[in-house]
Amino acid sequence: MHALVLLTAVTALARMTVSDRYHPDEIRREPISRMAPPPERDPSYWINEAEAGIRERLRRRDNRNVARNIVMFLGDGMSVPTLAAARTLLGQRQGRRGEEAKLAFETFPTTGFSKTYCLNAQVADSACTATAYLCGVKANSGTVGVTGDVPRYDCDDSADPANHVDSIAVWALEDGRDAGVVTTTRVTHASPAGVYAHVANRHWESDEKVRDDRGDPRRCPDIAHQLVHRSPGNRLKVILGGGRKEFLPIDEYDEEGFPGARGDNRNLIKEWQANKQSEGVSHAYVWNKQQLMNFSSSPPKYLLGLFKNSHMHFHLEANQTTEPTLAEMTEIAIKSLSRNKQGFFLFVEGGRIDHAHHDNYVHLALDETIELSKAVEVAKKLLSEEDSLIVVTADHAHVMTFNGYMERGGDILGVSDDKDKDGIPYMTLSYSNGRGARRQLNGVRVNSETHGGDDVGVFARGPHHDMFSGVYEQSQLPHLMAYAGCIGPGLHACGNGCDKKRP
Numbered sequence: 001m002h003a004l005v006l007l008t009a010v011t012a013l014a015r016m017t018v019s020d021r022y023h024p025d026e027i028r029r030e031p032i033s034r035m036a037p038p039p040e041r042d043p044s045y046w047i048n049e050a051e052a053g054i055r056e057r058l059r060r061r062d063n064r065n066v067a068r069n070i071v072m073f074l075g076d077g078m079s080v081p082t083l084a085a086a087r088t089l090l091g092q093r094q095g096r097r098g099e100e101a102k103l104a105f106e107t108f109p110t111t112g113f114s115k116t117y118c119l120n121a122q123v124a125d126s127a128c129t130a131t132a133y134l135c136g137v138k139a140n141s142g143t144v145g146v147t148g149d150v151p152r153y154d155c156d157d158s159a160d161p162a163n164h165v166d167s168i169a170v171w172a173l174e175d176g177r178d179a180g181v182v183t184t185t186r187v188t189h190a191s192p193a194g195v196y197a198h199v200a201n202r203h204w205e206s207d208e209k210v211r212d213d214r215g216d217p218r219r220c221p222d223i224a225h226q227l228v229h230r231s232p233g234n235r236l237k238v239i240l241g242g243g244r245k246e247f248l249p250i251d252e253y254d255e256e257g258f259p260g261a262r263g264d265n266r267n268l269i270k271e272w273q274a275n276k277q278s279e280g281v282s283h284a285y286v287w288n289k290q291q292l293m294n295f296s297s298s299p300p301k302y303l304l305g306l307f308k309n310s311h312m313h314f315h316l317e318a319n320q321t322t323e324p325t326l327a328e329m330t331e332i333a334i335k336s337l338s339r340n341k342q343g344f345f346l347f348v349e350g351g352r353i354d355h356a357h358h359d360n361y362v363h364l365a366l367d368e369t370i371e372l373s374k375a376v377e378v379a380k381k382l383l384s385e386e387d388s389l390i391v392v393t394a395d396h397a398h399v400m401t402f403n404g405y406m407e408r409g410g411d412i413l414g415v416s417d418d419k420d421k422d423g424i425p426y427m428t429l430s431y432s433n434g435r436g437a438r439r440q441l442n443g444v445r446v447n448s449e450t451h452g453g454d455d456v457g458v459f460a461r462g463p464h465h466d467m468f469s470g471v472y473e474q475s476q477l478p479h480l481m482a483y484a485g486c487i488g489p490g491l492h493a494c495g496n497g498c499d500k501k502r503p
């Protein structure tokens with residue numbers, strides 16, 4: 001008797017609930033107007049789309065040329081969900097549903113995944129990853145341009161040249177090519193520092209920070225000092241980004257009235273100018289967009305642009321008359337470096353995707369990603385696929401999720417159609433930690449969102465782009481680029497696929 005009652009109750013319950021509690025089918029009861037437009041409902045639309053995709057792949061030729069020019073674009077914290085969300089926002093800004101849109105690099109012929117962990121960290125930071133994707137070795141979290149023998153904060157170990165690793169910029173310079181750095185962060189921040197610095201702590205951007213960790217800046221020069229006075233920093237033809245304070249004394253004020261951060265009373269901007277003066281080379285220091293644009297047709301041999309006291313503003317919050325966009329900086333950098341017929345290596349960072357994610361400002365993170373895409377578009381237009389390799393990737397992921405069961409074309413920045421068990425809606429783009437995350441049971445949560453440990457995408461176009469397919473260690477990236485460009489100490493393509501070791 002009891003068993004029968006129970007069975008009846010269970011059957012009734014099953015009828016009342018949805019067929020699959022993991023994939024409920026009762027979320028929406030939308031009118032037909034919100035269904036996909038008629039062309040997309042026709043199977044031929046997707047069959048044609050697929051055939052275009054096949055033809056596109058068939059048109060691709062193996063490109064076995066030497067990569068004379070190499071441009072690496074780095075979206076700091078540009079996780080795979082960030083790409084999906086950013087392309088959707090891009091499409092929606094263009095008045096479309098959005099999901100079908102493409103970022104500039106999503107048309108590149110080769111994609112891969114890079115594994116981002118560092119020697120002592122399952123989830124990476126931007127310093128050890130910069131060492132991986134620029135110098136080609138994995139290192140300890142927080143360290144830049146040094147081997148895994150250097151623990152974080154260890155001034156003495158980091159000062160030993162035996163523990164230094166060269167970046168691909170050095171390999172390019174040693175081959176007679178030029179090199180440059182463009183970023184939206186301080187030019188001394190962890191990612192760009194990977195191009196030229198060797199430090200045991202990414203935060204040693206000025207001498208004061210070295211002293212804060214009881215280091216001696218004379219033994220362990222800060223990152224700004226290395227950029228101005230050491231090779232390869234002092235050989236970079238283009239340096240564009242933010243971070244004036246790391247170059248100025250504490251009691252000096254920059255052009256916009258903000259104080260410097262250095263305790264050694266040195267003005268490294270003036271020292272950079274004096275160095276170039278003594279070398280007898282044309283050079284210019286610029287601090288606003290107008291000054292930069294004045295050089296757009298004929299940049300000096302050496303160009304230093306510092307457009308903010310600290311990081312540059314988020315694009316959506318920037319003063320458009322004083323701060324250049326990432327695309328504008330990229331254009332001038334490529335034009336400047338292209339004058340060397342041997343070729344060049346350029347590092348371009350969309351550095352503030354990461355900061356926006358940390359603050360759970362998802363619209364800013366997506367907009368910064370779209371800005372990076374615009375910069376890639378500039379490079380695609382200026383550089384030929386025949387002799388220029390473009391690689392786009394990220395250093396690490398973030399914990400933004402793209403979740404719920406939103407309707408096609410639904411506002412990517414909006415509330416999901418779906419609701420929590422308590423009937424409360426949540427955002428399609430949510431964070432699993434950080435200030436925007438839902439309150440924890442004990443009422444405690446950290447205020448800043450963290451990086452994610454998942455793989456990040458790699459997109460490649462140009463000579464030997466096919467080398468970038470697969471799932472591999474992030475530290476392979478500079479070796480792959482160097483292979484395509486026939487630079488550096490490792491394996492080289494050197495045209496016609498004849499692999500050889502350089503003496």
Ligand SMILES: [Zn+2]
Binds near residue numbers: 077126354355451
């Ligand atoms: Zn970060």
